[in-house]
Amino acid sequence: MKAVTLIYAIFFGWMIAMVPSPAQSSAAGTPLPDKQWEAPVMPGGTVVKTEDTAVFIDYDLPYEKVLAWYKDALRNYKDGKYRDWNDQMYIEDLGGAKWHSIGISKGGGNKTTVKIVKDNMTWILSTLLIRFAGVFVVLCVLWILLNISGAAMKRYFPSQGAKAKAN
Amino acid sequence: MSWNEIWDLFIGTLQTTGFPTLGWQQPVMWAIGCFFLYMAIIKGFEPLLLLPIGFGIFLVNFPNTPLFGFSETGHPQLLQFFYKYGIIWEVIPCLIFLGLGAMTDFEPLIANPKMLLIGAGAQLGVFVTFTGTILAGFTIKEAASVGIIGGADGPTTIYLTAKLAPHLLSANTLAAYSYMSMVPIIQAPIMRLMTSDKERVIKMKVVRKVSQTEKLLFPLICGGIIALLVPAVMPLMGMLMFGNLMRVSGVVKRLADTAASSMMDIVTIFLGLSVGASMQAHVFLTYKPLLVFGLGLLDFVVCTAGGILTVKVMNLIVKEKINPLIGNSGVSALPMSPRLSQIMGQRYDRKNYLLMHAMAACLAGSIGSPAAAGMLLSMFE
Numbered sequence: 068m069k070a071v072t073l074i075y076a077i078f079f080g081w082m083i084a085m086v087p088s089p090a091q092s093s094a095a096g097t098p099l100p101d102k103q104w105e106a107p108v109m110p111g112g113t114v115v116k117t118e119d120t121a122v123f124i125d126y127d128l129p130y131e132k133v134l135a136w137y138k139d140a141l142r143n144y145k146d147g148k149y150r151d152w153n154d155q156m157y158i159e160d161l162g163g164a165k166w167h168s169i170g171i172s173k174g175g176g177n178k179t180t181v182k183i184v185k186d187n188m189t190w191i192l193s194t195l196l197i198r199f200a201g202v203f204v205v206l207c208v209l210w211i212l213l214n215i216s217g218a219a220m221k222r223y224f225p226s227q228g229a230k231a232k233a234n
Numbered sequence: 235m236s237w238n239e240i241w242d243l244f245i246g247t248l249q250t251t252g253f254p255t256l257g258w259q260q261p262v263m264w265a266i267g268c269f270f271l272y273m274a275i276i277k278g279f280e281p282l283l284l285l286p287i288g289f290g291i292f293l294v295n296f297p298n299t300p301l302f303g304f305s306e307t308g309h310p311q312l313l314q315f316f317y318k319y320g321i322i323w324e325v326i327p328c329l330i331f332l333g334l335g336a337m338t339d340f341e342p343l344i345a346n347p348k349m350l351l352i353g354a355g356a357q358l359g360v361f362v363t364f365t366g367t368i369l370a371g372f373t374i375k376e377a378a379s380v381g382i383i384g385g386a387d388g389p390t391t392i393y394l395t396a397k398l399a400p401h402l403l404s405a406n407t408l409a410a411y412s413y414m415s416m417v418p419i420i421q422a423p424i425m426r427l428m429t430s431d432k433e434r435v436i437k438m439k440v441v442r443k444v445s446q447t448e449k450l451l452f453p454l455i456c457g458g459i460i461a462l463l464v465p466a467v468m469p470l471m472g473m474l475m476f477g478n479l480m481r482v483s484g485v486v487k488r489l490a491d492t493a494a495s496s497m498m499d500i501v502t503i504f505l506g507l508s509v510g511a512s513m514q515a516h517v518f519l520t521y522k523p524l525l526v527f528g529l530g531l532l533d534f535v536v537c538t539a540g541g542i543l544t545v546k547v548m549n550l551i552v553k554e555k556i557n558p559l560i561g562n563s564g565v566s567a568l569p570m571s572p573r574l575s576q577i578m579g580q581r582y583d584r585k586n587y588l589l590m591h592a593m594a595a596c597l598a599g600s601i602g603s604p605a606a607a608g609m610l611l612s613m614f615e
Contacts, residue, residue, distance in 0.1 A: 198361065
């Protein structure tokens with residue numbers, strides 16, 4: 068048992084160690100870079116907030132124009148996945164880029180905020196934990212259904228069970 | 235005929251040979267091909283696959299051979315044809331699953347469905363290696379394709395890699411099949427390390443007999459669940475369950491026999507040659523395929539440990555204890571892993587028969603590994 072506990076402790080300790088420290092925000096007004104963690108940055112905006120892992124940029128432009136610019140800037144980037152959410156268009160990197168996502172806010176009229184998030188292990192670890200748990204869920208559902216069907220067979224077709232035993 | 239003409243003819247003929255374009259990379263690849271041939275023929279490691287793979291590597295790494303490119307009119311050349319329609323179009327892995335389904339008796343798993351949890355736990359390495367692979371500089375898609383190696387499921391590895399990172403196909407396939415053939419070398423020390431003397435002699439009850447109706451229901455239930463929860467892998471699981479239904483129904487014996495024997499053999503030939511042929515020097519001799527072998531080994535080790543840990547956790551809950559020596563079989567390396575569980579079990583108690591229980595865990599792994607692949611695929615859909 069000690070070995071099991073130790074292995075679990077190492078595994079979870081490693082996972083906790085991978086989670087980055089809390090972000091620190093800096094004052095607004097930072098000059099606008101051409102690129103942020105290799106992600107394209109649309110010119111003409113104002114940096115309103117900078118954290119260790121995210122940058123927020125405001126534009127006095129409607130959502131559609133900002134989205135069109137980012138779509139054009141990323142047209143040759145095949146590993147970007149677009150998720151159209153209610154409050155924002157979320158462009159997620161599935162490649163090896165240094166940025167993780169670009170969020171373009173919706174519904175602000177002529178004001179749009181772009182949030183660029185740095186690539187981070189938190190996302191990878193959480194998605195993997197969820198997916199690993201997902202494998203358990205799939206097989207657990209199958210387990211439950213096999214148990215139910217096995218019990219039903221025994222109950223409703225006892226003769227078959229006896230025949231199987233005899234075989 | 236003048237001397238100039240003769241010289242010209244000689245030079246022209248020489249230029250059509252492979253010599254002018256022969257580099258140092260090709261002999262390296264011949265050596266790698268010959269290594270796999272040696273492993274297959276002399277050592278008997280997975281000969282059905284390593285022999286065609288080894289020869290495929292050997293064949294395509296001669297310059298100017300019209301085997302793996304495209305003709306001037308754009309038609310795929312012989313091995314490119316097999317590769318394109320068999321692997322890239324994901325036909326061969328699915329046909330292999332069809333054959334496997336027709337060959338496999340799921341009775342041990344139906345009789346003891348809690349073993350499914352071992353198959354799930356053994357996918358731990360898939361997800362741990364995914365993280366490690368990203369840290370090693372691979373992209374997320376590449377990491378997903380490398381991660382699945384640990385499931386020790388060749389067709390699933392090919393299926394996922396062909397979808398996500400086709401340029402790693404040869405390395406991933408080779409790593410998956412190589413580690414599967416090295417089950418006793420890799421898994422035995424981990425099993426010894428992670429189990430106590432007391433645990434190794436745990437005796438498990440003989441599994442109950444399963445009725446014909448349950449066997450018939452299994453492909454329908456399992457196919458249905460996978461289709462609902464992880465539809466991305468239904469081409470694989472659908473074929474596995476169809477093959478199994480043909481087998482258990484008993485009414486299409488000829489079809490089941492063909493799927494399990496002749497069809498499987500034909501598909502294996504095309505699979506081996508295509509995978510081998512995809513290992514051209516300029517693709518293979520880069521750092522990524524070489525790293526894949528290292529990461530694949532780590533993956534296989536963690537998957538084995540994951541299966542054993544799952545048994546230990548289950549033993550905290552279940553009334554009838556499970557021998558953790560069957561945990562290694564949660565990876566779907568059939569029949570090597572269950573055989574190892576049986577051998578190890580008998581080493582500590584000659585009257586301990588673990589084979590059928592280990593088979594159940596292994597069959598659970600053969601469902602768990604496509605389920606893990608489906609979870610990874612769903613990230614990109």
